[in-house]
Amino acid sequence: MQESVVYQRIIRQGIEQGRREEALSVVMRQLYRRIGIVTPELRSQIEALSLTQLEDLSEALLDFSTAADLTNWLNNVVAN
Template identity: 50%
Template sequence: MVYKFTNLSRQEVEAMLGLQLADTRVYREAKEEGRLEGQLEGRLEGRLEGRLEGESALILRLLQRRFGAVDEVLAARIQALEIEQLESLAEALLDFTTLNDLVLWLNRPSQPLN
């Protein structure tokens, strides 16, 4: 029934019906559904963030092992990449012979996905 009053504010609907929407089952169910959606979204974002951090950390370790220290500017550029770019870089770095190959790869207009 509340959905029929789309042009009214919550306070107007509550005053008209003489009840608090927060006390209704519909409100509690909608609130719980929103809470669950928020939790799921948070988990997904957390997983993606963790994956990004893990992939960039692994790439930096591999580059450091192969070429020595990676400067902070290059490290920051790697950490700013999207997941698809990190995956592409992980494969491309197998063919790098110098750290300059990394710079060239990062400076490409668009890193193609392999």
């Protein structure tokens, strides 16, 4: 059972989902510390990001001062 392709795929998907959820949690905490409360609209945009995009955001937010910086970053990600 543990050697089946389907089983291995399910395990990989579970691990990936866990990594994404942890990245989302960390990013949300960092954003709160950096710019304060994140609006529900911005939060839903952040929640739609992939793991790679969340990792990119975790680095980019170190340069943010305001929610406008976050909005601009999200707009650039969506445009690309």
